[in-house]
Amino acid sequence: MTTPLDERALSKLKWRCRRGMLENDLFIERFFVRHEGRLTPRHADALTQLMDLSDNDLLDLLLRRKEPADDLDSPDVREVLGMLRTQPPGDTATQRSTANPQGNPT
Numbered sequence: 001m002t003t004p005l006d007e008r009a010l011s012k013l014k015w016r017c018r019r020g021m022l023e024n025d026l027f028i029e030r031f032f033v034r035h036e037g038r039l040t041p042r043h044a045d046a047l048t049q050l051m052d053l054s055d056n057d058l059l060d061l062l063l064r065r066k067e068p069a070d071d072l073d074s075p076d077v078r079e080v081l082g083m084l085r086t087q088p089p090g091d092t093a094t095q096r097s098t099a100n101p102q103g104n105p106t
Contacts, residue, residue, distance in 0.1 A: 002040040010036060013044050021055040027062045031084045043083075046076035050084075 005013065014036075017028045035043075049072060050058060060066040062084055068077050 002042065004037065005039050005041065005044055009041070009044065010039065013039070013047065016048060017051055019051075019055055019058070021059060024055055024058050024062065027084050030087070034086075035083055042076050043080055046074070046080040049074075049077055050080065 014032060017032075019025050019028065039047075050061070053061070053072075057066075061068065061081060064085065068074070068081065
């Protein structure tokens with residue numbers, strides 16, 4: 001069994017995950033609400049790799065427009081990306097904001 005992140009490491013990881021694009025922040029916020037108590041150093045490393053991407057490249061991965069490639073294509077990154085992509089049933093607010101980021105009627 002892997003030890004979960006301690007409070008300080010989790011706080012640093014959350015700070016590292018702050019983004020400039022609202023759509024990414026919504027995915028990340030939901031990720032931490034659902035998974036923060038179970039995150040391990042392995043998850044933190046993979047999430048940090050994803051946070052090294054530009055906002056647009058990260059959003060493409062989150063919305064399944066692209067899949068991880070090259071150095072990013074690892075089991076740990078794919079696991080964390082799956083955790084980020086997973087949407088709880090009934091989470092229509094996130095569906096609306098990521099499907100139509102401008103908030104315009106479709």
